[in-house]
Amino acid sequence: MDFKNELISWYSIHKRKLPWRGTKNPYFIWLSEIILQQTQVKQGLPYYEAFVKTFPTIFDLASASEESVLKLWQGLGYYSRARNLHTTAKHIALELNGVFPNNYKELLKLKGVGDYTASAISSIAFNEVAAVVDGNVYRVLARYFGIDTPINSTAGIKEFKQLATSLIDKERPATYNQAIMEFGARQCKPKNPDCSVCPIKDSCVSLQKNLADTLPVKLKKTKVTTKYFNFLVCIDKNKRILFEKRTNKGIWRNLYQFPLVESEKSINVEEFHLLNLENTFPKFTKFDYSLYKDVDKIHKLSHQHLYTKFWIIEVEQSLEHSISINDLTKYPAPVLISDFINEFNFRGL
Numbered sequence: 635m636d637f638k639n640e641l642i643s644w645y646s647i648h649k650r651k652l653p654w655r656g657t658k659n660p661y662f663i664w665l666s667e668i669i670l671q672q673t674q675v676k677q678g679l680p681y682y683e684a685f686v687k688t689f690p691t692i693f694d695l696a697s698a699s700e701e702s703v704l705k706l707w708q709g710l711g712y713y714s715r716a717r718n719l720h721t722t723a724k725h726i727a728l729e730l731n732g733v734f735p736n737n738y739k740e741l742l743k744l745k746g747v748g749d750y751t752a753s754a755i756s757s758i759a760f761n762e763v764a765a766v767v768d769g770n771v772y773r774v775l776a777r778y779f780g781i782d783t784p785i786n787s788t789a790g791i792k793e794f795k796q797l798a799t800s801l802i803d804k805e806r807p808a809t810y811n812q813a814i815m816e817f818g819a820r821q822c823k824p825k826n827p828d829c830s831v832c833p834i835k836d837s838c839v840s841l842q843k844n845l846a847d848t849l850p851v852k853l854k855k856t857k858v859t860t861k862y863f864n865f866l867v868c869i870d871k872n873k874r875i876l877f878e879k880r881t882n883k884g885i886w887r888n889l890y891q892f893p894l895v896e897s898e899k900s901i902n903v904e905e906f907h908l909l910n911l912e913n914t915f916p917k918f919t920k921f922d923y924s925l926y927k928d929v930d931k932i933h934k935l936s937h938q939h940l941y942t943k944f945w946i947i948e949v950e951q952s953l954e955h956s957i958s959i960n961d962l963t964k965y966p967a968p969v970l971i972s973d974f975i976n977e978f979n980f981r982g983l
Contacts, residue, residue, distance in 0.1 A: 637778070638803045638810055640833045645813030648820060650675070653682065655812070660734035660759040661692045667751045668719050672712055675819070681710055692734075695720065696727035704889060704966035711969070713885055718746025738764045749795070757807040765798035766811045767791075770818025775801075776850035777822060780839030784853045856937060862900055863942040864909055865892040865971070867926070867978075870949050874956035875980075877965060885935070890965040892944070900930050900941055909945075921949040926978065933970045944974055 649655070652675065654666035665685055669678045684706055689695035695703070700720050707716035722744045726734060735741045737760065741752040749767070756762040772785040775797055783790040803810035821832060829841050840846045868876040876893055880886050895909050903925050926944040933940040957965075959980045967975070 637834065638801060638813075641813040641817050642803065642806065642809055644821070644833050645809065645816055649812070649816050650820075652679070653686070658759050660736075660755055662686065663759050664734065664747075664751075664755050665719075667754050668715055668746060669710070671715060671751070673710060678710070681707070692723050692732055693727050695723040700888060701966055705964075708966050708972060709969045713887070713889060713968075715746060717888065721745050722747070734759070736760045737762055754811065757811045761808050763802060763804050763807045765795065765802040765807075766815060767794050767798045768815060768818075770815045770822075771798060772850050773824065774814055774818045774822045777840035777846055778834060778838050780843060780845060780849070782849065782851045785850045786853050790851075859938045861938055861940050862897045862930075863940050864895045864897055864901060865942060865944045865974075866895060866911075866947050867892050867944055868947040868949060868953060868956075869959070870951065870953040870956065872952060873959045874953050875959050875962065876953055876955070877957050877962060878955075886968050888966075889971075890967045891971050901943065902928065906945075911947075921947050923947050926974075931970070931974075940970070942970060944978070 652666075654662050657663065666678075666682050669682050669685070685695075688706060689698060698720070700717065703716055703720045704713060707713065710716075725744070726732060734755075735744070736756070738752045738756040741747055741755050742749070744752075747755075753764040753766045756764045757766065772794055775781065775794055776785065779797070781793070781797075783793050785791070785794060821827065827846060829835050829838070829846065832838065832841070835841050840849050866876070877890050878893060879888060879890050881888070895911075897908060901908055906923060924946045926946055930941040930943060933942060962975050962980065963972075
């Protein structure tokens, strides 16, 4: 069976109409690839459309403030992608005169661009023979060839890259790369793939040996830690609120949040004194407090689970370095904070 021709034939019939597939503009292709890293097309599509509308050229993106980029990215997660996106846009606009590198080797030098993204951009925009290997490709190759080498091991990464490179259609690298990724997303799905209609089922090792549910193999993830976050929603009599920018390193760097106090366990109203607010806000003299919800809001990240509570702190004195409640939604914030702002009736105060 001709593996690559079967996939390309399938792709010609089943491919989705997506805006970045109708262009060879490397800016739009790069933008789509960064947005779709660790993000499904359904979720990423409206973000792509918003970015293209707001920043139609790389010069528009480069000249924007980081805060506006983060605000537009809000809710997509993995915010380092947005920061790297902005950094790279400025580099290309200012140092490369707006001209994208046109090959894998040079693309790989850009901040936020790894092997997969460089391969995707170089092949789709410039028709370079560079094989892509993303989650969908790993799954298709592991199942079809019956490979049980862990895909997140050093040996696995090397093995699958070599295999992908040997299979790519050298005359149609852009079409082939998109075909195998689309095939993994729509046909050879992670769960319950319909193998009965698969065009390459007759030579698929995992189907013959009933291994589809066990491939690809992945090494266990790093241990997930648990943290207890207490966000202090501090509001004064003038309806101004404390909202601070995170400047420390981490996934939420340069996003905004309410003042945060971590605790060793989940704190209830009777244990409010354990937060030691006199150390956090020594200038507070009189204030009332209440707990927004008794039950922790659990926010799951890839490496940690956050058990969060929101404490409403109403103070009599005017708050320094505060903003108007009406301006809260103007600032980029983690989805955890953004959801609370949308849910809590600030205007009813």
